Amino acid sequence: MRPFAPTLVLLLLCLSLPSAVPTVLAKKKQPSATSGPSEHRRAVHALNRLTFGPRPGDVQQVEAMGVDKWIDLQLRPERIKDSGLGSRLAPFRTLHMSPKELAEDFPDGQIIRQVMDGKKSMPSDPAKRAVYQAQIARFHEKKDRRTEAANDARSAAIRAVNATSGNGAPVPPDGSMAAEQGAEGSPNRPAGNNAMNATPAGENEAPSSPGPGTDSSMAPSADTKTPPADDPEARRREERLYADLEIQQLFNLPPAERFKKVLSISADQQIALANSLRGGKAQEFVAGMDPKQKETILAMSNPQAVVVGELAEAKLLRAIYSERQLEEVMTDFWFNHFNVFVGKGADRLLLTSYEQDVIRPRALGKFEDLLVATAKSPAMLFYLDNWLSVGPNSAQALGVPARPLRRYGRDSRYPRRFPPPHARPKGKQNSGLNENYGRELLELHTLSVNGGYSQRDVTEVAKVFTGWTIDKPNEGGGFRYDPLMHEPGPKFVLGHRIKPKGEDEGREVLHRLATSPETAHLISLKLAQRFVSDDPSPALVDRMAKTFLKKKGDIREVLAALFQSPEFWAADTYRAKVKTPLEFVASAVRATGADVGDALPLVRQLNNMGMPLYGAQPPTGYSMKAETWVNSSALLNRMNFAVSLAAGKVRGVKVDAAEIAGSNPPPVDSLSMLSIMENRLLAGDVTQQTHDSIAAQIEGMSNHGQQSADSGKRGEAPRAPDVDIIAGLLLGSPEFQRR
């Protein structure tokens, strides 16, 4: 491991040496040696830690209010007005829709198949109908392509066999491979789909990759409607070719008419449209439409990507624009602690409500409430498989039918993947425990891996939670306790006997866990790692854990204690935490005061930086430690992002040079500009090395008569010299990587 503490000492030494600081800034940042940090420095620090980074003017505002008072206010988000954010989130309708509504408007593959099989009716609303039709058409298209690919592969194989040896390499089935690549979600697939790239192969992936075996079941019913005189596949392909041409004309219509026309064209034309809108064209096509129209058009390409995309955009917009910054930081913290992966099947529809209804309202509340709410949330029940866990001696496992039998296939209590118990062949019953949730509950959510539990405890906890299930997750159903799935009899958890009492057994275990000293320690440690340092002092963690226990898991109280601790304000804590990619991107946008019209390009940046939003597959969530995020690939991504952001080259993000430079008339020379921007973007905390390096570049450029890339050609009012270049370099500097 590279030495960490000495680094900080060195860095701080550097910062506090007058000779090491550009003279312009030297006056401002000299804390008096004896009386602790100045109010200015305290304000910078508080903003760095409690928010996603200071915006222009934030430091002054916090100083004016008083740092302690500001912290107090941040701990009570309900007292902070946040109307600006509201209008930015208004276009995202999915944020306010229930999982049920989401499932209906943005159907997954299972629902589409049900419609195709006639088990569900096609929606009558024309906009919804268009989405469904496009998905059905897509199924056909995929099937065609697979057939083609198989044929090509077969003929390639035949060619290979026929090819005489020594006649060079056999022709690889290039054509089929290329076609396949263009069509399905390639890793760099545009708009909205990226958050789902991390999907593990074979997860309930219905629309994009129906598992093998699903084809044959859907093919017959699909083709019966259009009895083909000739080859139906060929006909469809031809239709699509013509459709492509017509779509070009749609672009010329005014938005409202364009939308109306889309609803009226054939399903094949619609899918051709959806395909042609990939690669960034979609935004252009939906420009001027209202939110619902936009969502409909985008949903035709990939319904669930709309939901996930809006969720991810909203997360970034909240991080960047919410006034309730601490609440957002804590929402992010708890989401990560109780991580759920967006790529797992129904969780795509369940996460919106999980964050909005489960996490955020309790982010500063009582830990036990949060724990119970996550335990009951469909998102968690689905992610860690508890909804399927059945007691080995439960009524269901023993085959006792509690309700009148219905014919398999019509039983709406079970999604198609999971036939109801009575319909399963003997010996293959879905009748066992699933330990997944039980284990992560103990290891990650509460006690920690060293929290003194055994494999037996994991199994017993799993038994306790049998019956905590979901009604039809892929249709957005809610929590349900099913006594038929519950393991009867007493359980023994961590040395305690849990009396048989159904659902309440789970409540009892959650209460025990929430009030355990091990849990208090784990939560305190993680909070200290988020707000203080990667390796917080054990003394601090112990004090926080005591507060946790004394205040019955009141998170607000634990945080208040943390923010008053000497460790939080210690000199070696200042700017010591390396930002995660999310913190880096959000803080860079905030520092520049940029206007984000479309957050998806930022969402994609986070994918490149290895931190796709909602995309942590393992239940551990993302690391908060420097070692995870400091590496070559990440650093290059950060520098490149900084340069593009400042140069206004990140699509959807408007950066105003005058805003970065400050409202006063900008100075004419670049060096003064540099000093001003060091103050505005980094509160003046810039080392001599960084200052000199940037100064050398801008001097070199003016000597060579070079101008910033596009300062001349925009035809704007006179711009401050080299603002974009200076800002890019400062945002990519080592100093800006820490908070």
Next chain:
Amino acid sequence: MPITRRVFLRDSALAVVGTAAIPSFLARAAYGAAEAGSRNKRLVVIFQRGAADGLNIVVPHGEAQYYAMRPSINIPRKAVIDLDGFFGLHPSLAPFQPLWQQRHLAIVHAAGSPDPTRSHFDAQDFMESGTPGRKATDDGWLNRTLHSIPQSSPKSPFRAIALGPSLPRILSGSEPAVAMNNINDFSVGGRGSKPSPAASTFQAMYDHSADTVLHTTGEETFEAVKMLKAADPGKYKPASRANYPRGRFGDSLRQLAQLIKATLGVRVAFADIGGWDHHVNEGSTEGQIANVLSDFSQSLAAFWTDLGDLAEDTVIVTMSEFGRTARENGNRGTDHGHANVMFVLGDPVKGGKVYGRWPGLERSQLYEGRDLALTTDFRQVIGEAMARHMGNGNLNAVFPGYENQTGKFLKILG
């Protein structure tokens, strides 16, 4: 035939070394290709994250117990690709079959980490730190091994590389290592042949920064960027028969092959593939495990083909943090278990054989009555590759606290 070409290359490399004076341009041009002995050997480590189900990957189809414990997710005897009458490959591993027949592919069953943890996080951590049960180890064994293998001078910044957006635990430590997500994005301010002004300024900032953590990484990064620009790995297209499947893992290996072919001096490399944690609906010959195995085997087979002659010096080892329960669970999946299977692939490998002692699947033979018991410590397998292939004479430093006696090696390598 490839074999003759490989032999020819080895001979010519020796011939070059035998010559007293090597033209300096030749030495520069090839960090790896024209150097002596073990200096150009490389080890590629593949991690299957999420606990792969070894029993459904290399199937003990000769065990009746296997079929009894897995009524709905077993791989039927008729579907298994038989290897030796007892073990067989999952049908999705068909791309491995030729490698097995050519004896480049060896299998070690019932292998893994001896630590009893069933936590993904801890178990991965232990297998990457190389010190099961000990959490305080702060570097990874793939990094530590760089201390004690013979290396060329100057050391290439690419000698240790991880494909992916972040540097994994296994490669963290005091030896420089590079994480690379995408070769094409690995530069500042565009891909031009000359460094952009911003790149030079950033380099000046990071090279001399007092922030040690960022400084060290920054320096390594800029050195690597420079070298990569010069080598232009983009011109190394995959070999015609190397059909990488789409997806992250295939992309990783495709790019790794480019770096190796560009003779950038890659000595140890790491890539990972997720999607193995099948608690529910694992599937059998089709389904989740079949899908991820197809990706896994096609990618590795393509990588092997792509390396061509360079496979001569390459050994690939796969591992996963633990296996899965011998019995299927109530959701036609499997829960966290213990021992697993490892693949060892390479020209120097004595393949076509399943190594290790098979512990059996009777209840009394299972670990804690539920999981495949462990008979080979993963450090023994890696240790052998380290010592015999990479020429590392100090295994105690690579795996502190583990007695890795060369006499006890499984003799997987020639």
